[in-house]
Amino acid sequence: MRAVDFSPLLRSSIGFENLNRLVDFATRGEADAYPPYNIEKTGGDSYRIQMALAGFSREEIEVTVQDNVLVIVGRAAEAEAGAEPQFIHRGIAKRAFERRFQLADTIKVTKAGYENGLLNVELVREIPEHKKPRRIAIDGEERAPLIDLSAAKAA
Template identity: 70%
Template sequence: MRSFDLTPLLRSSIGFENLGRLADFATRDEGSAYPPYNIEKLGENEYRIQMAIAGFSEDELELIVQENSLIVTGRAAEDEGEREFLHRGIGKRAFERRFQLADVIKVTEATFENGLLNIGLVREIPEHKKPRKIHIGGENRPKAIEGENAKGVKAKKAA
């Protein structure tokens, strides 16, 4: 029997465990692992995606939230002059990275500092989806309607 490694499914999805969507997302060919990234859980409802994109400037990056996807795109600008490299070890190539987001995950901020793109996410659960306690008996129990007994027959008034 084969065992399945689910880590590729979980590393680019934030805030939900819908296995059907995750399996579909994982079967698509993403190409390379460039640029490298981390997904951190900062608190109960806070997350951060941190991408290492050395060599890019802020105007070469684009973040788009579309439906339940966060799309991060980097377009390398053309070098203005002739540059001769003896060794080119900093990979600055165009990329597009997609992250699947749950319905309750919202992108709150994006900062770019020291070659790291930080994208702040927060989980905002609507009031109707939050758990609520249901009381048994007590106040929520239906009350008898005055003037009728249990069988729906009008009660006789005692004189």
């Protein structure tokens, strides 16, 4: 278990209560690289996770989003008794997996598609109006500039 004190870093931060959980998630590392995947930026605020799932059917794949975590689960269907092939070489892995992706609060999953052994999950960044930058007036009123540049140029 890691014991790291982040208090010096958080002195000027407000609202980062889950920072410790995110750091632990990021430093955990991936023990298994199966199944392989790509994350690509497809536009200004859109992204795609593409996962190679050779041998899986649509019915064997489950995609869910809960609490800003995208979870992709693959469960291989049970083979019928006596129908199990005898492999001389088995290079295509078809084993059960669970892959998790931590999503930011502003990232929404829009759709998922499966074609030619590739699962494509489309994501988009949607920043709510209350989270966009806005100018705050000091003392509740806008102040005039200290120097009027238009009067200085006319003189």
